[in-house]
Amino acid sequence: MKKVIIFLMLAVSIFALGDAGRILLNNKKTVDKIKGLKTEIAALDKKEKETNDTLVKLEEENKALRSELSEQLANKKVVYLTFDDGPTPQNTEKILAILKKNNIKGTFFVIGHNSDMYKRIVEEGHTIALHTYSHNYKEVYASEEAFFKDLYKIHDAVMEKTGVDAKVTRFPGGSSNAIVKKATLRKIIDRLNDEGFVYQDWNCDSTDAAGNKRPVDVLVKNATSCNATKINLLMHDSAAKMTTADALQPIIDSYRSRGYDFEELTVYSPKFQHRK
Ligand SMILES: [Zn+2]
Known part of the structure; x- marks a missing residue:
């Protein structure tokens, strides 16, 4: 009987440990995934900023060209x-x-x-x-x-x-x-x-x-x-x-x-x- 109890306790422990292991493993995957997503978001943010900067620059150039053109037309x-x-x-x-x-x-x-x-x-x-x-x-x-x-x-x-x-x-x-x-x-x-x-x-x-x-x-x-x-x-x-x-x-x-x-x-x- 004692042997049986010990066996059962052992089995439960192993099972519990396995579950914890799985949880730990899953947590790590999630953390990695979040980390990856954060990196992607940061990259996208950077890209968005670059695109916005380019747009602002293009708008300024466009404005300058238009005023140059209208000046040329006026002259x-x-x-x-x-x-x-x-x-x-x-x-x-x-x-x-x-x-x-x-x-x-x-x-x-x-x-x-x-x-x-x-x-x-x-x-x-x-x-x-x-x-x-x-x-x-x-x-x-x-x-x-x-x-x-x-x-x-x-x-x-x-x-x-x-x-x-x-x-x-x-x-x-x-x-x-x-x-x-x-x-x-x-x-x-x-x-x-x-x-x-x-x-x-x-x-x-x-x-x-x-x-x-x-x-x-x-x-x-x-x-x-x-x-x-x-x-x-x-x-x-x-x-x-x-x-x-x-x-x-x-x-x-x-x-x-x-x-x-x-x-x-x-x-x-x-x-x-x-x-x-
Ligand atoms: Zn007439």
């Missing part, structure tokens, strides 16, 4: 050649040929005539812009409604002939014309802005509107007398302006020699507005 000398009151077979074709020869894009503020020519302006990469359909001061400036009725008439005509949803506009006579009442102009400008149009006046005048058959050298002199960083040059391709096309090449040559590039106007271009 870039650009002439926007603009032609109003066309298109006409007499002058627009000559002007388009000169622009093509010089690989220059311009902006044509068209009115409601010779609408079959709209497409060529677009096909040759220029901006087709709106100058009202009738160009009749009394009609278009009679009221805000009258202005927009006329503006959408030219907008839709351009859309029909070219598929372009033209958004760049120019007031007949400019926004500083003496015909439109101040209150009407205010309403027109607000609605233009609301409906996604941009209107452009000019800051340089070739003076070809001052008369017909103006001497070429006078036009060249006036058109090249400007020296702003960004120049929006007013010219006309209406039938009566027979000398504008002849003045165009010397005008281009003058600005080129002074380091200017030529661009077409878009809704993103700098705004040249006499009245806001």
